[in-house]
Amino acid sequence: MLTLLDALPDGFLATPAPDLHRLLPGPTLIELRGRRAPALFVSVLLHGNEDSGLAAVQQVLREHAAHGLPRALTLLVGNVAAAREGLRRLDGQPDYNRIWPGTTAHAGTPEAAAMAQVHRRVVERGLFAAIDIHNNTGLNPHYAVVCRPQAQALHLARLFSRTVVWFRGLAGTQTASFAEFAPAVAVECGKAGHAANAEAAARFIGAALHLADFPAHGVNPHDVDLYHSLAVVRVREGVSFGYGAAQPPRQVSFDPQLDHMNFRELPAGTVFGTTRHPRPLDVRDEYGGDVTDACFDTGADGQLRLKRAAMPAMLSLDERVVRQDCLCYLMERVGADTPALHTALAHNA
Ligand SMILES: [Zn+2]
DSSP: OOEEESSOOTTGGGOOGGGGGGTOSSSEEEEEOEEEEEEEEEEEOSSTTOOHHHHHHHHHHHHTTTTOEEEEEEEEEOOHHHHHHTOSSOTTSOOTTSOSTTOSTTTTSHHHHHHHHHHHHHHHTOEEEEEEEEOOSSSOOOEEEESSOOHHHHHHHHTTOSEEEEOOOOTTOHHHHHTTTSOEEEEEOSSTTOHHHHHHHHHHHHHHHHOOSOOSSOOOGGGOEEEEEEEEEEEOTTOOEEESOOSSOOSEEEOTTGGGGTTOOBOTTOEEEEESSSSOEEEEETTSOBOHHHHEEEOTTOEEEEOSOBEEEOOOSOHHHHHHTOSEEEEEEOOTTOHHHHHHHHHTO
16 A cells, blocks of 8 residues: 655645645655765654644755755655545544554554555665654644653754653554664644644754764753653543533533643642543553553542643643544653663763
8 A cells, every 4th residue: 555756746845735645645655865874764644634744844845956855855645545634544544653563453454564664664774863743733832752762862852842752652653663773753743734833843854854963972951851751641432521511511521721731730639620420531651551540530529630740741622633542641850860861861872
C-alpha cells in the first residue's frame, strides 16, 4: 500500500490536505536530495485532520525551490484517505501513529507492514533525525515530545519549543520506533488549520535541515522546561460523557473549560467535573499499569477530583478525539536535579 517517490508530484506544493488523494493513492514516502546526508525524516498527516505538518513542509520546500535543500529530506505523507474526510483516521483504519515497529495492537495489518517498510528503508539509508508533526484540539502551548531525555533529542526539541515532554511513548508511535536510531521528536503545534501553527512547524523543519551537526555538549537545564509524562487518562468504554450540564444527564459531565487546565500545575483535589459513575476513568502509567485510583477520586458528592498534584496536557473538548485517543496525559515537572536528566545532560547520551 506504500508509494515510493524520488521527486515531488506535480502540484504537491499547492494541494491542501483534503485534496492530496488526487495526487497520492495512499501513504507515500518521498525521498528528496540535499547538500548534506544523511536525510532528515519528517512525517506529516499520520493523523489525517492534523494539517500543520503538510502546510509546513510545503512552505519549507517552496522556500528552497530555487537553491535546493541544505540536507536530504525524506518525507512521509501518512493517512491520505483520512485527510480527505478531515478525520484523524477512518473507522476501520488503525491509528497511523500506533502502527510503527513495536506495535502490538496492530501487528499484521497492511498499514503496519507499510510503516515497517518505511522504517527499514529510512534506517538503512542513514538517518540524521526523525520528526513527526501533529496538531491537537484543546488549548495547548507548542511543545515537543521525546521518548528519552537524551541530549541530542533535547537539542532537536529545543529548535521547536522550550517546553518538552519526556514520554516513553505508546507502542507503535513513529517517535518511539526511531528513538534508538537517531534523535527523534514529535511536535504538537496547537490547533490544525491555523497559519501561525504551520509557520512554527516550518521554522522547526528549516532549522533541523540547516543543522550541520548536533552540539557535543549537553543542553543547559535552564534552556528547557522538561515534563515527564506520568499517565494517560481515558474515559472508560461504555461510559457516557460530555461537557457541562445536559439533559438527560450523562455519566460524566466534564468542566466545559477543561482545556484551560492544560500545562497548568494543578494541586490535588482539582475538580475535573461531576459523575454518577463510581470509576468512570481508566488511567495507565507508561508501562500500562492501572493507576486510576492513585490519580482520581469520585467522592460521595459526585465530584471527579484529581487525587495527586499533576499537570495535564492534551485535554480536549472534542468528544470524538477523547474516544479515539484519550482524555489527557498527566505530567510532572522534571528538575535539573532529577538523576536521569542529569545523566543525559552531562554525558550527551
Ligand atoms: Zn496527532
